[in-house]
Amino acid sequence: MEANDLAGIKALIEELGIVCPISGSRNWTDVRQFNLMFSTKVGSVSEEADTIYLRPETAQGIFVNYLNVQKTGRMKIPFGIAQIGKAFRNEIVARQFIFRMREFEQMEMQFFVRPGEELKWFEYWKETRLKWHLALGIPSENYRYHDHEKLAHYANAATDIEFNFPFGFKELEGIHSRTDFDLKRHQEFSGKKLQYFDSELNESYVPYVIETSIGLDRTFLAVFSYAYTEENLADGSQRVVMKLPRILAPFKAAVLPLVKKDGMPEKAREIMDMLKQDFRVQYDEKDAIGKRYRRQDAIGTPYCITVDTQTLEDNTVTVRERDSMEQIRISIDELTSYMHKNIKPLSL
Ligand code: GAP
Numbered sequence: 001m002e003a004n005d006l007a008g009i010k011a012l013i014e015e016l017g018i019v020c021p022i023s024g025s026r027n028w029t030d031v032r033q034f035n036l037m038f039s040t041k042v043g044s045v046s047e048e049a050d051t052i053y054l055r056p057e058t059a060q061g062i063f064v065n066y067l068n069v070q071k072t073g074r075m076k077i078p079f080g081i082a083q084i085g086k087a088f089r090n091e092i093v094a095r096q097f098i099f100r101m102r103e104f105e106q107m108e109m110q111f112f113v114r115p116g117e118e119l120k121w122f123e124y125w126k127e128t129r130l131k132w133h134l135a136l137g138i139p140s141e142n143y144r145y146h147d148h149e150k151l152a153h154y155a156n157a158a159t160d161i162e163f164n165f166p167f168g169f170k171e172l173e174g175i176h177s178r179t180d181f182d183l184k185r186h187q188e189f190s191g192k193k194l195q196y197f198d199s200e201l202n203e204s205y206v207p208y209v210i211e212t213s214i215g216l217d218r219t220f221l222a223v224f225s226y227a228y229t230e231e232n233l234a235d236g237s238q239r240v241v242m243k244l245p246r247i248l249a250p251f252k253a254a255v256l257p258l259v260k261k262d263g264m265p266e267k268a269r270e271i272m273d274m275l276k277q278d279f280r281v282q283y284d285e286k287d288a289i290g291k292r293y294r295r296q297d298a299i300g301t302p303y304c305i306t307v308d309t310q311t312l313e314d315n316t317v318t319v320r321e322r323d324s325m326e327q328i329r330i331s332i333d334e335l336t337s338y339m340h341k342n343i344k345p346l347s348l
Contacts, residue, residue, distance in 0.1 A: 054088035082109035105216035112207040137245030154181035173214035242300030252279040
């Protein structure tokens with residue numbers, strides 16, 4: 001493989017009598033190199049157009065720009081640069097919903113460190129990134145590390161954070177200690193120095209880099225496949241409920257007048273106006289209350305706030321929690337603080 005001896009690999013497959021695990025066939029084609037990157041042309045005159053490649057990772061822009069960011073931001077090592085952007089790969093098998101796509105969104109960070117300190121920072125980011133995933137509110141048994149034994153040519157340590165997707169544990173995020181490989185290669189081919197002057201050590205060096213790299217679409221799939229639940233209820237009915245971590249739910253509450261009369265819609269609108277200062281809230285007055293609860297369950301709204309006859313008498317509402325379906329009665333004056341208490345921002 002390392003010598004790129006494709007004919008040799010073909011000979012080995014035949015010699016060892018390797019069969020296709022699915023069809024049982026030995027009718028192999030020659031071993032061929034696949035194009036992993038998408039190419040296109042840039043230039044207005046077609047004969048003079050240059051071939052360019054769509055980026056297969058967002059990382060390289062950060063490498064090329066790191067000294068600009070360091071100088072303009074007056075950053076000292078260690079520091080990181082993170083960005084979100086499109087990446088393109090000519091995947092041979094693009095499938096499993098949005099797990100593997102040819103055009104996807106990556107969220108990457110390059111963290112620049114002193115040479116020799118990279119493995120300490122690698123451990124730091126390995127731990128910190130798992131904490132971030134857990135802070136989303138999905139239980140820890142859905143995650144595991146997969147440390148790489150066979151490392152890419154540019155890495156001296158690598159691990160994946162794997163998630164328990166419906167089709168098994170698969171990579172969600174990669175954390176790599178990429179040494180100084182990328183910066184050195186950019187330096188070599190551009191002829192531009194990419195050294196950092198470390199004023200504490202009074203020396204210049206090419207920093208080492210720890211990378212954290214996560215797919216946005218894959219994270220979306222992880223959260224949705226965890227949250228999507230079909231439940232059989234005690235009364236024999238069924239419901240679909242999106243058990244999204246509350247902080248990720250697109251709407252935090254729905255305000256529902258029990259009936260479309262007797263001043264209930266007006267009161268519900270008042271509550272809606274109060275809550276929308278702090279939260280994204282939906283108003284819904286169509287159909288029976290049970291049907292409206294189901295609609296909110298299906299889009300993962302953590303709380304349904306119902307205005308009924310008693311509301312008009314004592315200024316209280318019922319608050320129904322999505323997962324337990326339990327209802328409590330609380331005063332409208334306490335609603336905002338109740339929601340803040342129960343919808344906490346992520347903290348590591
Ligand atoms: N810069 C390092 C890098 O790109 P990677 O392990 O090849 O590392 C990082 O990709 C992350 O990007 C993966 O963990 C995954 O979440 C996401 N990813 C990679 N290929 C993907 C694809 N074809 N479709 C969707 N997400 C993908």
